[in-house]
Amino acid sequence: MSAADCLVTEMPDVLRAALECADDAIVIVDDAHRITHFNTAAERIWKLARTDVLGRDADILTLRCLKADPVADFREEISLVRRDGSRIKAQIVMSSAAVGGAIHRIVFARDVTADADRRVRIGLLHAVSDQTNRAVIITDVDQNIVYVNSAFTALFGYTSEEAVGRRAGELIAGCHTDRKGVARLVKRLTAGARRGEIETLVYNKDGEEIWVCARLDAFRDKKGRVRHIFALLEDITETKQLRSLQQLIMGALADEVPITDIADRLCRRVEEIAPDVVCSLLHIDAAGLVHPLGGPSLPEDYSRALDGIAIGPNVGSCGTAAFYGEPVLATDLETDPRWQPYKAMPLAIGLRACWSTPVKAKDGRVIATFAFYYREPRAPSNWHRRIVDACVDLGAFAIERKEARAEIARLAYHDILTGLPNRAQLRHLITTAIDACPTGSHVALAFLDVDHFKDVNDTLGHAAGDELLIQLAQRLREHIGPEDMLGRLGGDEFVILLPQRNADSAERVAAEITEALAAPLRLGSKLMPMSASIGISLYPDHATDIDTLMQQADAAMYMAKQAGRSTHRMFSAEMNGLTEQRLALIAALRKAIAEGALTLSYQPQIRSCDGAIHGVEALSRWHDAVLGDVSPAKFIPLAEDCGLIEQIGLWSVREACRQMASWRRAGLNIPSVSVNLSPINFRNVTLAARLKDILAEYELPSDALMLEITEGAFMQDGVAALETMNAIRELGVGLSVDDFGTGYSSLSRLAHLPIRELKIDRSFMRDIETDAGALAIATAVVRVGQGLGMTVVGEGVETEGQRKVLSELGCDVVQGFLYAPALPPVAFERWLIEHCAEQARAMLGRLDIAAVGAVEVRRSA
Known part of the structure; x- marks a missing residue:
């Protein structure tokens, strides 16, 4: 009989029965590596019949541990491959026993597949829980913590070991936590209600405030009894609480709420999310005086006492913060030297500390202070600092917005x-x-x-x-x-x-x-x-x-x-008629411009040296069906007063160029046309471009156009006017100074300006033959023009004597009634033909005289 047989034979019946009834599989392997015992549980695990196993080699069990040192014990969870190819997780425990001098191995096996799967699932749940940024707390029905995730540790500072076993309310609740609200929610859950949520203030390991949204639910067993309470905590400090301040300010500004009401609303909201502070917002005016804007929890007499106080280096927390532009903390008003003249009122209402932060505009000005008062000597928490960081920016935005709107209103009026x-x-x-x-x-x-x-x-x-x-x-x-x-x-x-x-x-x-x-x-x-x-x-x-x-x-x-x-x-009363006349004249002028009722007349300019035509000056004329002929001396100043002069100037240039083009096509050779423009025209930076377009439209060379300007136009300091003049000169259009000698001309400046022509004012012509002063001025103008290489034109020449004086002075061109008044185009054409004919006759006469003289010379010779 073998040792194995002896082992089985000698095994008491009670023991054999116990082995058969065991939940764990029990397998005995002898020293020859044969299976000597295989109980019912083993049949279930390996899915092998006992009769097919007993006496067989133990390799049929696919257990590597049986090949190890027979003396060593073994305990391990393995993946077991059964004969039909299926796999299970099995817990294997193996030990050795000596019987009759032989070593037998006893293998205990248990199917732990379900436990392993559950552990995998739990591990995955732990991993998922640790990956979320929301804190997870699981408690038993007595609210003792049984589990927290890594987000809980990150948010509150407690490790899992520190948290598990402690009551949740003792760990993270504080003086301003809504304990009653949480208790009501838990009670409803245990009574069978669905999950619920609550927003409340909680505290981390360091006592710092955290606003959370807590979503609570219950875990129940198969009988519906609550076994655990699950809480998912989301930090809403930034996303909701601080954002609510921004929404409050923006909404109030959009609704045009007065700044004092905005400040009060801001302070009330701050006191809701930071229950241990009393909030205040003060405005600092341009003179450095304090004016309360918001502080609904402060007594009115205290706020009134602050109004008008000047900021300074030792004026409480707010006055000092505004003075230096830096936050000021007084942890104890009783002893702080900056508060000694002012401490009586805040201490009387139970305020013991004050932290004030300056509110600055974009340009760096301190425009307000934002203050937290405390009912105990203390410093601000991190939560309070975050609130102030948000409120300082919001307060600056609100105050600057209101200042801007006030400035807009001021500018409007x-x-x-x-x-x-x-x-x-x-x-x-x-x-x-x-x-x-x-x-x-x-x-x-x-x-x-x-x-x-x-x-x-x-x-x-x-x-x-x-x-x-x-x-x-x-x-x-x-x-x-x-x-x-x-x-x-x-x-x-x-x-x-x-x-x-x-x-x-x-x-x-x-x-x-x-x-x-x-x-x-x-x-x-x-x-x-x-x-x-x-x-x-x-x-x-x-x-x-x-x-x-x-x-x-x-x-x-x-x-x-x-x-x-x-x-x-x-x-x-008599003035009413005059006013009505002026308004009627303006209306008629506007209508005349719109309907093209203005015309140009042309006065010739004659060269002194030979009497040939130098050019023409275009002069505006207005004939109204009701008013009759309106003098330029009347309607030109009126046009300047009512803003029509620039429009008239551009029309005059276009019409003069059109007429010049028409004359040239008809064979009338007129060298150039002069057009008077207002200084207002020269302030228009597009004038040169407009002139270029007009000349191109009528196919005229640029030297066919001369613009007459007053002395004021080139004497003014306007950069735009000077740039326009230079652009016109570069275009090739001439510039003539009209009425020279009557204004404020600077000769040194005149030399550096793009002027081609000077015109002696007609006021000097009347007495030029008898008045030494008038003659001296005319002489000076001619000399200036000659010295600067400019053409000099004498205006208002009505007598031969005046013409002769100007000719003797060397004046290049004369213009006036001596030759012709300003004539409409058709009349001017007739005058020009007659003038040219007269010039021809005069030339023939000079030739005849010259011929007679030559004959006389030959006869005398």
């Missing part, structure tokens, strides 16, 4: 240059003054227009003109009463509103202003004499509505201009 009320605001002020005017009293309205302001702009430039208006506004302010109001309509027009003033009182004010303006203004290094014309209308004597009052004051001012300027006029 105030003149940018002088800061005075503009036309829109003046109407409101006048309406208010009229509404407040007691029965039997008056409101006077004075219109003031600067005399010869255009000359300042034309000669010294617009910068000087702007400076003059600024100084004028300052001087006017000094000479009106505290109840009077000064405004600017635009350009050089001002309005003075004089409430409670009758006619005599208003005229006294006007006289005082006229006298005050007699002293010249200093513009840079120059003293500029100035004056103004003033027109006055009176409510209710002259009119009861604003528009009529303003029209009447304007009409009276216009009459002051006609009276010689530097004076004032009170409105009278």
